[in-house]
Amino acid sequence: MGLFKMSAYLKETYIAQLAVQRATLLTQKVAAEHLKGVSKEDHSPVTIGDFGAQAIIINSILKNFPGDEVVGEEDSQLIKEKNLGENILSQVQYVQEQDSSNNDSLGVIEDSSALCDIIDKGQSKGGRSGRIWALDPIDGTKGFLRGDQYAVCLALMVDGVVQVGVIGCPNLPHDLNDRNSPVGGLFTAVRGAGSYFQDLKSDLVYPFTRSMRIQVNNSLPVEQARVLEGVEKGHSSHGLQKLIKQALNIQSKSVNLDSQVKYCALAKGDAEIYLRLPKDPAYREKIWDHAAGTLLVHESGGKVTDIYGSPLDFSHGRTLNSQGVIAATTNVHGHIIKAIKQIIGEKGEKLEEYCK
Structure with a gap:
């Protein structure tokens, strides 16, 4: 089952899972508070959610792997132009308090200046050498605005090859074909070790290989x-x-x-x-x-x-x-x-x- 490769990225996988899980808490809070009655032209909830989730995840990565780079979707220019820093910070700090048991592992963000600096550390140009994380803090902007499907996505690339992938899906049914299925999944893959699923709202199963392994359905023509x-x-x-x-x-x-x-x-x-x-x-x-x-x-x-x-x-x-x-x-x-x-x-x- 690729135990050597799995163990080589065990810490990276665990931190990625914790960070994505924390970031989804923030996006869900923003959605619950801001999306009721919002028009599709009003992108303020997406702005708050995107920036807050990106800050949480980059801060978590760099606390644990300070030499790594991050390719992130956002920068802090709009935050500064629209004076959004304190608003985003309040959302981040609320989630840090709710998820305080993981503060030692993920770190905390304490002021809006630090928040902007952290967000701007997602400007790596990528490439074929070194350890680089690819981050989409809210993938599926319009789905997020509709209260429908979106995802928080994070991957570690080493020398241009994706080695770890974690995706948090707050609104995805455990079984897409069952209307009564519970929703919210955390999906994890490590090269050579397989793909796994666990409930997004539950405590993490550690190591990830103890959670439910998933396979594509190769039986249908x-x-x-x-x-x-x-x-x-x-x-x-x-x-x-x-x-x-x-x-x-x-x-x-x-x-x-x-x-x-x-x-x-x-x-x-x-x-x-x-x-x-x-x-x-x-x-x-x-x-x-x-x-x-x-x-x-x-x-x-x-x-x-x-x-x-x-x-x-x-x-x-x-x-x-x-x-x-x-x-x-x-x-x-x-x-x-x-x-x-x-x-x-x-x-x-x-x-x-x-x-x-």
Whole structure:
């Protein structure tokens, strides 16, 4: 079960789990207090949640691994422009008090100046050498605003390869296909040691290998596969995805979910395919949107590539040097890539006409 690799990153995994769990507490508090009646144009709850979660996680990482770098989505410019520091700090300090048993492990943030400094430590350019964490404090902004699916995502890359991935999903059912299922999951993957699930609200199971191991569902043929797609049409070409499903004679209706919860549902066996087709041939995905989820699916027995079947490479910087993402069970992944190439060409010669 890859015990050597697992033990090599045991502390990193534990700190990542604690930090993500603490950050989800903050996002849930912000959602409960600020989202009732908020318009989609009002991004203040997202701002508070994003900045607060990023501060908590970066502070936790650098307390334990001061030589590491972080690729984070946010910086403190807007905080300073809008004088948001004290508001965000109050949310962070409340969560630190509620989660005080972990303060020795994760540290505390005591003033708004320190909070801004910590947030700005997420400006690593990434790359192929050293220890670099990829962080998305709230993945799925519009899902968060709707009170729907979003995720807190953190991954450790070592010399450009993702070694640890942790995703907190506050609103994801334990069983996506059961309306009465409890919600809230913490998903963890370590290269060579597998993928695991535990209830987000419960105390951490330590070490993570004692929690529930999860596997993709490789038993279904492609025509019976259940498909996950993003909610926002601006993030992925739903038209091209429809053509691919038709070419594969897939019968089931797609389930639309925001954020990396799609990777989590796939890794847990609640679906077999996740399609993310480019809307713009020049667009490149951000590494924090896929690093943790890619490892989670890989370690649960699935496969994640770009639309041409090449592995995702996280060593190029803050973005991936590839087009689109296809995540699936191993027995259907090849069929998807073949169908894509039949539609857009072996090298994407016709891709642009499907991006209009």
